[in-house]
Amino acid sequence: MSAIRGKKKNISSWRLFDLNSLLSAFLAFCTLGLAGRVQTTRDDVRRFPDGFLFGTATASYQVEGGWDEDGKSENIWDYLTHTSPCTISDCSNGDIADDSYHLYKRDVEMMRELGLDFYRFSMSWSRLLPTGFPDQINEGGVNYYNNLINEMLKYNIQPMITLYHWDLPQRLQELGGWANPHVVDWFGDYARVAFEQFGDRVKYWMTINEPREVCDEGYGDVNLAPLLDSKGIGEYMCVKNLLVAHARAYHIYNDEYKSKYGGEVGIAFSARWYEPASDSEIDIQAAEDFTAFTWIKYVHPIYSETGDYPPIMKEKVAAKSAEQGFFRSRLPEFTQEEIEYVRGSSDFFGLNHYTTFLVYRNESIYDANPVPSLFDDADIGSYHHPDWEETASSWFKVVPWGFYKLLTSIRENYNNPPIFITENGFSNRGGLQDDDRVRFYRNYLSAMLDAMDEGSDVRAYAAWSLMDNFEWLSGYTERFGLYEVDYDCPERTRTPRKSAFVYKEIVRTRALDLDYEPDTDVMTIDEGH
Numbered sequence: 365m366s367a368i369r370g371k372k373k374n375i376s377s378w379r380l381f382d383l384n385s386l387l388s389a390f391l392a393f394c395t396l397g398l399a400g401r402v403q404t405t406r407d408d409v410r411r412f413p414d415g416f417l418f419g420t421a422t423a424s425y426q427v428e429g430g431w432d433e434d435g436k437s438e439n440i441w442d443y444l445t446h447t448s449p450c451t452i453s454d455c456s457n458g459d460i461a462d463d464s465y466h467l468y469k470r471d472v473e474m475m476r477e478l479g480l481d482f483y484r485f486s487m488s489w490s491r492l493l494p495t496g497f498p499d500q501i502n503e504g505g506v507n508y509y510n511n512l513i514n515e516m517l518k519y520n521i522q523p524m525i526t527l528y529h530w531d532l533p534q535r536l537q538e539l540g541g542w543a544n545p546h547v548v549d550w551f552g553d554y555a556r557v558a559f560e561q562f563g564d565r566v567k568y569w570m571t572i573n574e575p576r577e578v579c580d581e582g583y584g585d586v587n588l589a590p591l592l593d594s595k596g597i598g599e600y601m602c603v604k605n606l607l608v609a610h611a612r613a614y615h616i617y618n619d620e621y622k623s624k625y626g627g628e629v630g631i632a633f634s635a636r637w638y639e640p641a642s643d644s645e646i647d648i649q650a651a652e653d654f655t656a657f658t659w660i661k662y663v664h665p666i667y668s669e670t671g672d673y674p675p676i677m678k679e680k681v682a683a684k685s686a687e688q689g690f691f692r693s694r695l696p697e698f699t700q701e702e703i704e705y706v707r708g709s710s711d712f713f714g715l716n717h718y719t720t721f722l723v724y725r726n727e728s729i730y731d732a733n734p735v736p737s738l739f740d741d742a743d744i745g746s747y748h749h750p751d752w753e754e755t756a757s758s759w760f761k762v763v764p765w766g767f768y769k770l771l772t773s774i775r776e777n778y779n780n781p782p783i784f785i786t787e788n789g790f791s792n793r794g795g796l797q798d799d800d801r802v803r804f805y806r807n808y809l810s811a812m813l814d815a816m817d818e819g820s821d822v823r824a825y826a827a828w829s830l831m832d833n834f835e836w837l838s839g840y841t842e843r844f845g846l847y848e849v850d851y852d853c854p855e856r857t858r859t860p861r862k863s864a865f866v867y868k869e870i871v872r873t874r875a876l877d878l879d880y881e882p883d884t885d886v887m888t889i890d891e892g893h
């Protein structure tokens with residue numbers, strides 16, 4: 365305004381004053397007028413609803429280290445990285461990782477710096493139960509999780525615990541892991557021990573992280589431990605057993621602990637958005653089928669009115685199995701009792717989301733997929749649009765509108781369940797000036813708010829991740845952290861990136877200001893945390 369005033373010196377002062385006050389009165393009116401609407405004072409500042417919760421997430425094997433300390437036994441990631449180190453792209457492992465086993469107080473300090481409402485972390489089964497079974501409850505493990513939980517609660521940060529984030533005790537893998545139907549008992553026993561030890565203080569429980577990755581990538585492919593590559597067979601056994609095991613843990617809590625502790629139990633699905641590659645009916649059907657085969661197969665049994673797998677998937681696998689000479693469907697059926705047991709077994713819809721694929725079906729795919737396999741059963745091909753922004757991860761391109769479409773489809777198809785976004789985040793190769801990550805969070809949170817404006821019941825959001833960590837087969841080559849971790853120094857120094865400052869401001873103001881530029885000099889802990 366002062367620049368304009370200077371230029372218009374020849375205009376009489378009273379007129380200028382008048383114009384300015386008129387203008388500011390008009391602006392004030394606009395501001396007030398807009399404030400009552402869904403979109404707040406300016407188009408580029410949007411508010412989150414009252415009671416919305418912000419957090420970050422990590423997983424035990426990716427951050428803890430202390431792989432054999434105080435009685436912890438070997439899990440499938442210890443086994444894989446020790447027996448076949450260079451299966452990991454930088455030949456690294458999680459022996460030390462972020463050393464959170466020793467540095468948990470610094471982790472909680474970072475949570476306070478960010479002003480988080482909750483922190484989602486996972487429990488290491490082989491740290492709590494070294495034999496895999498409840499005959500030995502490891503005191504070292506109990507102490508570690510008690511220390512972490514109590515340190516968080518001291519500052520009013522709610523723990524949200526994932527019971528299983530991919531690190532099965534190796535001894536249980538040798539007995540077949542998730543392909544053995546007894547895993548339902550094993551997992552239920554483990555869950556009971558965790559509820560018993562920590563349930564008095566932990567109100568949010570998640571049974572299993574990303575069933576699709578556990579079964580499809582670990583049992584049906586070689587992308588995650590235990591690299592079984594049992595396509596079209598082991599991967600489907602895993603699906604059924606995992607769902608019943610999840611339901612077992614849910615019912616144990618619901619029947620025996622819920623009235624006492626009042627917490628909630630859910631599951632964290634991973635869902636990509638599958639967009640038809642063209643307007644053709646065939647591609648539209650292909651996208652629907654791929655959705656059913658990859659993540660609706662876990663959602664439908666829990667969230668639909670009827671329960672059970674999506675009908676299209678049952679039909680297709682049964683038909684292909686018969687054609688291929690199998691005596692029964694390779695997709696193990698649920699009994700009616702199991703259908704009822706699994707249906708409704710979740711207090712909230714946990715959702716991990718990162719990316720979108722284009723899906724098609726034409727001649728080219730029929731010979732391309734191995735037989736049998738999920739891809740052959742589903743008869744689809746998929747790819748990323750070449751124009752979409754890349755990340756450091758090959759499977760991951762940035763598509764914010766896919767998040768909006770995904771949330772909308774869950775609202776419309778599954779009766780608008782309460783959703784916790786249990787993971788969402790961006791990978792690059794590191795560096796503190798992460799404008800790419802800042803842009804990612806702003807665009808994905810905007811897309812989420814678009815869906816919420818239309819009624820999606822999203823109640824919580826966890827950024828993946830609090831800090832860099834061991835990214836599975838990619839080792840430390842892909843960085844997802846709000847805080848950078850220095851793996852060259854034994855102290856595993858954590859330094860906030862620009863995105864940490866931006867996320868902190870979102871949490872503090874409960875709003876998304878697309879123009880906010882942080883001062884990234886000093887990270888402080890605000891009052892109240």
Ligand SMILES: *[C@@H]1O[C@H](CO)[C@@H](O)[C@H](O)[C@H]1NC(C)=O
Nearest residue numbers: 641642724725726727728745
């Ligand atoms: C099948 O569809 C894909 C994706 O649209 C396309 O790249 C490919 O050329 C098509 N192949 C045939 C044989 O039509």
